[in-house]
Amino acid sequence: MHVYSPWxxxxxxxxxxxxxxxxxxxxxxxPSYGFSWGIENxxxxxxxxxxxKQPGGYGKSLKEDYRFFYGCGIGMAGRGEAVPREDNFCxxxxxxxxxxxxxxxxxxxxxxxxxxxxxxxxxxTFKEVMHNMGAVIxxxxxxxxxxxxxxxxxxxxxxxxxxxxxxxxxxxxxxxKWNQAHDCKNLFVVDGGSFVSQADKNITWTxxxxxxxxxxxxxDEMKKQNL
Numbered sequence: 001m002h003v004y005s006p007w008x009x010x011x012x013x014x015x016x017x018x019x020x021x022x023x024x025x026x027x028x029x030x031p032s033y034g035f036s037w038g039i040e041n042x043x044x045x046x047x048x049x050x051x052x053k054q055p056g057g058y059g060k061s062l063k064e065d066y067r068f069f070y071g072c073g074i075g076m077a078g079r080g081e082a083v084p085r086e087d088n089f090c091x092x093x094x095x096x097x098x099x100x101x102x103x104x105x106x107x108x109x110x111x112x113x114x115x116x117x118x119x120x121x122x123x124x125t126f127k128e129v130m131h132n133m134g135a136v137i138x139x140x141x142x143x144x145x146x147x148x149x150x151x152x153x154x155x156x157x158x159x160x161x162x163x164x165x166x167x168x169x170x171x172x173x174x175x176x177k178w179n180q181a182h183d184c185k186n187l188f189v190v191d192g193g194s195f196v197s198q199a200d201k202n203i204t205w206t207x208x209x210x211x212x213x214x215x216x217x218x219x220d221e222m223k224k225q226n227l
Contacts, residue, residue, distance in 0.1 A: 004024075007021055015117050016117040018080060018083060019080065019081065020080030021200045022079075024075065026072075028070075078118075080200050082198070083197065084197040086172075089108055089109075090105045090163050105163070107154075107155065111148060111151060115151065116148050119149035122149070123149045123150065159192070162193065164189045164194055165194065166195075174189075175193075178213070178214055178217045179210055179211075179213075179214040188218065
């Protein structure tokens with residue numbers, strides 16, 4: 001199952017500048033080894049056959065919880081855009097090489113207040129939706145400022161983009177507006193590397209559009225014998 005909620009609010013009325021979408025998951029799944037779903041640590045109460053029940057515990061009560069919740073689980077995940085920052089960058093590592101002796105990239109990335117506030121808004125929204133569904137939150141409901149509201153590490157959940165920035169100034173970017181390297185006219189980068197940020201949408205169509213645009217430019221420049 002893959003259900004998707006696009007961004008629905010006006011950022012001008014919020015305390016962060018970029019939107020996000022929501023992805024949902026749920027359905028049946030094979031039981032796993034040991035505990036799962038956090039049922040043993042549930043907070044709150046739910047109703048079974050007209051009677052309010054405090055979940056969790058062990059033994060007979062815990063077995064009842066597993067029978068009750070199995071197959072009715074649902075989860076929500078937010079995917080938002082990070083704000084482009086000059087102090088987020090990658091560079092060739094001066095000390096580390098790969099198995100072929102080639103220097104590796106070293107990433108210098110951290111979240112800003114924008115992303116943390118966005119994640120806070122996500123969690124508040126998820127809780128509101130879950131509450132209105134009558135759900136019992138079994139995982140992620142206790143995220144707070146101490147763990148940046150459940151934000152994953154930079155680059156952990158990603159459709160890879162960036163590291164070969166597009167821009168008009170060769171001092172601050174690697175590619176021009178045609179995806180062409182400032183320093184090498186015959187070099188074009190037509191994957192997601194030119195992006196300075198990634199929207200909450202998947203980037204495939206934009207990559208294809210920029211690739212077609214660059215290809216048309218290459219043909220025109222070759223006709224002019226500029227390449």
